[in-house]
Structure formats: structure tokens, C-alpha cells
Amino acid sequence: xxxxxxxxxxxxxxxxxxxxxxxxxxxxxxxxxxxxxxxxxxxxxxxxxxxxxxxxxxxxxxxxxxxxxxxxxxxxxxxxxxxxxxxxxxxxxxxxxxxxxxxxxxxxxxxxxxxxxxxxxxxxxxxxxxxxxxxxxxxxxxxxxxxxxxxxxxxxxxxxxxxxxxxxxxxxxxxxxxxxxxxxxxxxxxxxxxxxxxxxxxxxxxxxxxxxxxxxxxxxxxxxxxxxxxxxxxxxxxxxxxxxxxxxxxxxxxxxxxxxxxxxxxxxxxxxxxxxxxxxxxxxxxxxxxxxx
Numbered sequence: 001x002x003x004x005x006x007x008x009x010x011x012x013x014x015x016x017x018x019x020x021x022x023x024x025x026x027x028x029x030x031x032x033x034x035x036x037x038x039x040x041x042x043x044x045x046x047x048x049x050x051x052x053x054x055x056x057x058x059x060x061x062x063x064x065x066x067x068x069x070x071x072x073x074x075x076x077x078x079x080x081x082x083x084x085x086x087x088x089x090x091x092x093x094x095x096x097x098x099x100x101x102x103x104x105x106x107x108x109x110x111x112x113x114x115x116x117x118x119x120x121x122x123x124x125x126x127x128x129x130x131x132x133x134x135x136x137x138x139x140x141x142x143x144x145x146x147x148x149x150x151x152x153x154x155x156x157x158x159x160x161x162x163x164x165x166x167x168x169x170x171x172x173x174x175x176x177x178x179x180x181x182x183x184x185x186x187x188x189x190x191x192x193x194x195x196x197x198x199x200x201x202x203x204x205x206x207x208x209x210x211x212x213x214x215x216x217x218x219x220x221x222x223x224x225x226x227x228x229x230x231x232x233x234x235x236x237x238x239x240x241x242x243x244x245x246x247x248x249x250x251x252x253x254x255x256x257x258x259x260x261x262x263x264x265x266x267x268x269x270x271x272x273x274x275x276x277x278x279x280x281x282x283x284x285x286x287x288x289x290x291x292x293x
Contacts, residue, residue, distance in 0.1 A: 069262040085263050092245065092267060099244030100271070102165040102237070103230040109166070110173025111223045114139075117174070118181030119207055124190060136182075143175025147233055151242045165242035169230050180222045181215070188214045217286045224279040231275055235268055 006012075044050075073081040086092075119125055121135040150168035158164055192210035201209070238246020245264060252260035
């Protein structure tokens with residue numbers, strides 16, 4: 001085994017100086033980055049009127065409210081208490097199913113629109129810069145405006161009801177999925193596209209046979225993820241009169257029906273848990289689990 005050759009003292013000192021300078025510069029950049037983040041956090045807190053002392057003084061009210069909405073289920077009569085707690089279960093399940101259908105239909109309509117527009121917004125498939133620009137700006141408008149704002153506008157136009165929630169979710173989903181889908185399309189392998197184009201295929205045929213096979217699994221994965229998000233969003237849209245379980249939940253909060261608040265909240269959480277688990281399994285079947293490193 002060869003022994004390491006020792007550098008001359010002057011060469012070793014020069015390299016040590018260069019290393020110390022490089023590490024010192026990196027350390028200063030890191031500290032400057034942390035300092036910048038801290039300053040921005042303080043400024044954001046001041047602008048947002050974040051008051052830690054006020055939060056600490058009033059945290060007791062929050063915990064007291066949580067104690068009030070605890071379910072009235074004891075050890076003496078757990079079955080009877082559970083029945084009393086979920087006295088409105090049939091009606092709540094009907095409203096919850098309405099919320100799920102709102103999320104499903106809104107996701108489906110928004111997914112179809114985002115699917116179509118994503119190909120038009122992709123720079124590697126559409127040469128017209130103006131067409132891409134208009135499509136991307138339209139998608140930005142759809143996803144920038146919160147779905148609850150769309151719901152408020154539609155409530156004024158069409159009145160109360162689940163249709164309002166479906167329209168609001170569909171528009172917001174169009175913008176969100178359109179952007180995600182277009183980014184997937186822009187990262188495909190272009191060799192199949194070039195081959196079909198050279199063979200005389202139309203634009204639609206090229207998308208169908210060269211693009212879709214590469215992106216369909218990712219599209220399905222993003223669509224399932226969006227459905228999870230929309231289920232939670234559909235529950236909130238009920239607050240503005242879009243129907244579903246959210247409207248009943250808001251009524252329980254306003255009327256101080258503490259047991260109903262906790263019962264409906266637990267019902268929504270369990271539903272979201274089940275949907276998350278189911279869609280996770282579907283995504284793994286579509287794209288496969290990640291390889292362990």
C-alpha cells in the first residue's frame with residue numbers, strides 16, 4: 001500500500017487558506033440566507049398583525065371550545081350516548097353524499113376541461129405563441145380566483161344549491177389541473193411526436209398516439225389528488241350556500257350546537273381519511289410505488 005505524499009509546507013498552507021476561504025464564504029452565504037428569511041418572517045408577521053402575546057392570552061378560549069364540543073360519550077352508557085351524539089346521522093349522510101357528488105362532478109368537468117386545454121398550453125405541441133399565451137392566462141384566472149369566490153358569484157346568479165358548488169369546483173379545477181397537465185406534457189419524450197409528424201399524422205393523431213401513452217398515468221394521479229382536495233373544498237363551499245354538509249356544519253356552529261359540531265366534524269374527517277387511503281392505493285396501482293433508495 002502506497003503512503004501518501006506530503007505536500008510542501010508552502011503548498012499545504014496555500015491550499016488550507018483556499019479551503020478556509022471557500023468554507024467561510026459558504027458559511028456567510030448560509031447565515032445571510034437565514035438572516036434574510038428571519039427578517040422577511042418578522043416583516044410578514046407585522047403586516048399580518050401576528051401578535052404572539054394575544055395568541056398566548058386567548059389560547060384558553062380555543063381549548064375551552066374544544067372541551068365544549070367533545071362528544072357526550074361516557075363509559076356508563078356508551079351505546080346510548082353514541083346514538084344521542086349521532087341523532088342526525090341519516091340526514092348528515094345524505095348531505096355528505098351530496099358533498100361527495102359535488103366534488104366528483106366538479107373534478108370530472110374540470111379535469112376534462114384541463115385535459116383538453118393542457119395540450120393547447122404546451123410549448124412543445126403548439127407553435128402559436130398567442131394561442132398558448134391566451135390559454136395559459138385563462139388557466140391562471142381559473143386557479144387564481146378562489147373557488148369560494150366563484151361560489152359566491154354563482155349564488156348571486158343562480159341561487160342556493162349544489163349546482164353552485166359544482167360550477168365553482170369545476171372552474172378552479174380546470175385551472176389547477178390544466179397547469180399540472182401541461183407541465184407533464186412539456187416534459188415528454190419528443191421522438192414519438194416527431195416520428196408521427198414526419199409520417200404525416202394530424203395534430204390530434206399525434207396527441208392520441210404519441211403523447212397520451214406517456215402522460216396518462218400522471219394525469220390520472222393528479223386527477224385523483226385533485227379529487228381529494230375538492231372533497232375538502234366542497235365541504236367549505238357549503239358555508240356560502242352551495243349545499244352539502246358544510247351548510248349544516250355552519251348552522252351547528254352558529255347555533256352553538258356543540259355536540260353536532262363535533263359529530264359532523266368527525267364524520268367529515270373520517271370520510272376524508274377513507275378517500276385519501278382509497279386514492280393512494282389507486283395512484284400506486286397506476287404509477288407504482290417509489291423504488292427504495
